[in-house]
Amino acid sequence: MSLLEVNDLSVGYKALVGKFTVLHNINFSLKEGEIVGIVGESGSGKSTFGHAIIGLLPPNSFIEKGSIIFQGKDLVKLNEKEMTKVRGTGIFMILQNPLNSLNPVKRIGDQLLEAVKVKKPGVDEKEANEIILNAVKDVRLPDPEEIIKKYPHQLSGGQIQRVVIAMALILRPKILIADEPTSALDVTIQAQIVKLFKELRDEEKISIIFISHDISLVYAIADRLVVMYSGRIMEDGNIEDVVKNPLHPYTQGLISSIPTITKRDGALKAIEGSPPSFLVLPRGCKFNPRCDRVMEQCKMKEPELVEVKGRKVRCWLYE
Numbered sequence: 001m002s003l004l005e006v007n008d009l010s011v012g013y014k015a016l017v018g019k020f021t022v023l024h025n026i027n028f029s030l031k032e033g034e035i036v037g038i039v040g041e042s043g044s045g046k047s048t049f050g051h052a053i054i055g056l057l058p059p060n061s062f063i064e065k066g067s068i069i070f071q072g073k074d075l076v077k078l079n080e081k082e083m084t085k086v087r088g089t090g091i092f093m094i095l096q097n098p099l100n101s102l103n104p105v106k107r108i109g110d111q112l113l114e115a116v117k118v119k120k121p122g123v124d125e126k127e128a129n130e131i132i133l134n135a136v137k138d139v140r141l142p143d144p145e146e147i148i149k150k151y152p153h154q155l156s157g158g159q160i161q162r163v164v165i166a167m168a169l170i171l172r173p174k175i176l177i178a179d180e181p182t183s184a185l186d187v188t189i190q191a192q193i194v195k196l197f198k199e200l201r202d203e204e205k206i207s208i209i210f211i212s213h214d215i216s217l218v219y220a221i222a223d224r225l226v227v228m229y230s231g232r233i234m235e236d237g238n239i240e241d242v243v244k245n246p247l248h249p250y251t252q253g254l255i256s257s258i259p260t261i262t263k264r265d266g267a268l269k270a271i272e273g274s275p276p277s278f279l280v281l282p283r284g285c286k287f288n289p290r291c292d293r294v295m296e297q298c299k300m301k302e303p304e305l306v307e308v309k310g311r312k313v314r315c316w317l318y319e
């Protein structure tokens with residue numbers, strides 16, 4: 001049984017240039033305790049997907065169709081009041097800009113205390129303080145006693161990121177969506193945060209959606225890898241299988257450009273060109289103009305996401 005089921009989800013935006021669809025027929029499921037990495041170039045729709053799940057899409061967005069089933073409820077149909085109850089201990093998202101999750105006029109300690117009260121209503125002051133300090137120490141913030149007295153604007157980007165991760169540790173949601181959660185952190189702290197996330201999963205069976213453009217980082221944490229391109233899922237499977245034997249030419253391109261994974265020196269193959277604009281998507285497979293294995297039919301009709309060798313792939317090579 002899945003904890004989260006996303007069915008045929010399509011999401012778009014209205015902008016000055018016009019109305020366009022970004023996420024196209026997304027089908028995705030997440031099991032309890034599973035860590036799924038979502039990768040893809042900038043603009044492939046990764047954040048839009050996370051925002052759709054937690055109901056934090058911007059006002060100029062629209063959900064064209066689809067459902068997001070969590071604990072028997074379709075999140076797409078919930079009103080703001082009902083969705084507020086899901087956010088926090090149900091689903092929590094570490095936003096790409098974590099400052100947006102904090103109140104600028106409240107001290108860090110008070111904001112973490114609110115999270116403790118949500119998780120443990122009626123908690124006494126001494127225990128709350130202990131929980132807060134432990135979380136702040138776990139994310140390796142220096143001088144915990146001092147940090148909690150500060151306001152968000154007094155912290156660096158990396159410290160803000162860690163405060164929001166501490167909030168996630170306190171809330172221990174059923175699903176944690178982490179959107180580039182360690183982008184402002186140095187490599188050592190990044191590794192410690194990845195370890196913390198794994199511990200959360202091992203101890204509490206928390207499911208994690210880890211969004212990143214850095215496949216080697218995702219490789220260090222995820223069980224499963226989902227590759228997105230132009231708002232589509234192109235490949236979805238066990239991370240070892242996908243990394244060792246990528247099936248989609250786009251996944252092959254992404255992986256062959258990473259020396260730490262391919263363990264090859266020199267001749268790294270970058271994918272030529274850049275993703276298309278959502279306003280003028282190519283006919284057929286959206287990757288076809290950049291694909292080194294393109295065939296005639298790729299330019300005519302878009303392939304479906306189909307099951308191949310125990311994983312899912314959207315490519316005419318496998319249909």
Ligand SMILES: Nc1ncnc2c1ncn2[C@@H]1O[C@H](COP(=O)(O)OP(=O)(O)OP(=O)(O)O)[C@@H](O)[C@H]1O
Nearest residue numbers: 013015022041042043044045046047048049058060
């Ligand atoms: N608020 C918005 N209004 C209009 N278009 C938007 C908005 N937010 C995102 N988009 C468009 O949706 C597309 C997908 O953006 P999204 O942020 O989901 O991609 P991403 O894969 O998370 O990229 P990145 O890795 O850069 O964060 C982009 O082309 C972007 O222009």
